[in-house]
Amino acid sequence: MSTTELAWFKSSYSGSSGDNCVEVAVRTEAVLVRDSKDTHRQALAVSRDAWSAFTALAAGSRL
Structure with missing residues (x-):
């Protein structure tokens, strides 16, 4: 699947x-x-586990 079909x-x-x-x-x-x-x-590809960890950390930070 190409990135344009996503x-x-x-x-x-x-x-x-x-x-x-x-x-x-x-x-x-x-x-x-x-x-x-x-x-x-x-595009940058990351594992689903890595993305989940990143978003959990980002959600906890105060930007």
């Missing part, structure tokens, strides 16, 4: 002016992360 979700924390945007797509074996302004670049 369901990409933009972060709710992305800037309202179109900058600092991150998109995520979930696959069976990995979570893909990409810059929404440059969708032709290869």
Whole structure:
């Protein structure tokens, strides 16, 4: 499956002016992360366990 066939979700924390945007797509074996302004670049792939740990840490931080 190519990255164009995936369901990409933009972060709710992305800037309202179109900058600092991150998109995520979930696959069976990995979570893909990409810059929404440059969708032709290869996405970063991380394991689902690593993504879960990252989001749990991020949710606990005070940004």
